[in-house]
Amino acid sequence: MTLRQLLHSLAVTCLLLSPFAATAENGVSATELRVGMVNAQSGPAADLGLGMHSGVLGYFARINAAGGVHGRKLVLINMDDGYEPERTAEQTRLLVKTHKIFALLGYVGTPTSRAALPIAQQAQMLYLFPLTGAEFLRTPAKPEVFNIRASYIEEAERLVQHATEDLGLQRIAILMQDDSFGEAVKSGLSGALHKRGLQIDAQTRIQRNSLEVDKAIETLRSTQPQAVFFVGTHRQLAAAIKKAKAVGLKTRFITVSFIGTEEFIREAGSDANGVYISQVVPSPHDRSLKLVQNYQADVDPQNISHASLEGYIGAMVFVQALRNAGKAPTRERFIDALEHTDSDLGGFKVRFSRTDHQGSEAVFLTRVENGQAITVDKMRD
Structure with missing residues (x-):
């Protein structure tokens, strides 16, 4: 046997012995399937990242305890970006190139998704169910990108x-990241305002991950809007409300x-009373739903939140x-399966x-x- 033939034989033997030899698909072996997640596990948006992580882990643990999916255990590789896009990009490249995962799941944030998406697209990697409502992930529909939330x-x-129909408000300002x-x-x-013949009454901005809100609130005080539409993280909103009262x-x-409802309530205390928050999943405390009953059984009680329920739904x-x-999942077969999804998960529908x-x-x-976020039908004074 020549040296070249020997090397070829060794290479084939190594490939056959490899746990990932059964498929050419990244992240899939005979015994496990690896999924990657990069989001805020530290910093001002950590409650959202930790929530998504705990929700996904809770459901994966349920599935793994029952034998996994087609005999494969689900493995979640999680990394912290601190809600900083540069770190998101760096960690995503590491997941794609080094860890060879099957899909990216449960990212948190718009700027972070903007950093991660080009990397995912270049690698033809699935980018699934991020915690953001940004339109660039939705329109037009992208083959590798799927969103659950509104x-x-x-x-x-x-x-x-x-705000306009229940309270008759017309002067709505924005305080935005x-x-x-x-x-x-x-x-x-x-x-939404334009549809009603209105426009943003005033606008002011704050920096991502900064708690410096004094100048922004002073600007809004000069205009005295009837409502402030806030766009940022929970500590920023708590600081803004405190300053506004002062x-x-x-x-x-x-x-x-995106505010992170539970953390905002803990941070703001009584100052949180009266704040209206839109949600994209049901209340994580609504045990009338089979979804929530299962979720509460699978997730640590200390991690019960809208964000962890969203992660749990994504994992489902x-x-x-x-x-x-x-039994032999590929990117194409998985996409086809998602595009034919029409399910009631126990009180929450996904299609x-x-x-x-x-x-x-x-x-x-x-x-x-x-101290609680109560689901209501209308706004009131």
Whole structure:
């Protein structure tokens, strides 16, 4: 046998002995399937990242305890980006190139998704169920991108509808994070107001991951809006409300689901009372739903939140599509399975098609009262 033939024989032997030899698909072996997640496990958006992580792990643990999917255990590789896009990109490259995962699941944020998506697309990697309502992930539909949650356009529409119809408000200002997240929600707010012959009354900005809100609140005090549409993280909103009260700015605060409801309530205390928050999943405490009953059984009680329920739902949809993709899952089979998903998960419906990769349009209105986010039908003074 020549040296060249010997090397070829050794290479073939190594390939056959490799646990991933049964398939050419990254992240899939005979015994496990690896999924990657990069999101905020530290910093001001950590409650969202930790929530998504705990929700996905909770459902994966349920499935693994029952033998996995087609005999494969689900493995989640998680990395922390601190809600900083540069770190998101770095960690995503590491997941794709080094860990050879099957899909990216459960990212958190608009600027972070903007950093990760080009890397995923270049690698032809699935980018699944991020916690963001940004439109660039939805329109037009992208083959490798699937969203479950309603968009920021839909959240803003619901909030503006209630603010104008229930309370008769016309002067709504925006206090926004100065990045693509802020711009995404601002676009939804502007569109919802325009439909009603209105426009944003005033706008001011804060920096991502900064708690410096004094200048922004002083700017809003000069205009005295009837409501402030806030776009940022929970500590920023708590600081803004505290400052507004200190300087005599009497206004209502409303915000979208990204705020991290439970952490905001803990951070703001009694200052949180009266704040309206749109949600894109049901209450994680609504045990009338079979979904929530299972979720509460699988997730640590200390991690019960809207964010962890969203992660749990994402994991459910992922597993369902993986089962339907067959015993030898490929990217193409998995995409086909997702595009044929039409499921009631126990009180929450998810449906995709070839032309629509957003699974839900559900938006729930909540009002903070005495330390809880209560689901309500309308806004009140």
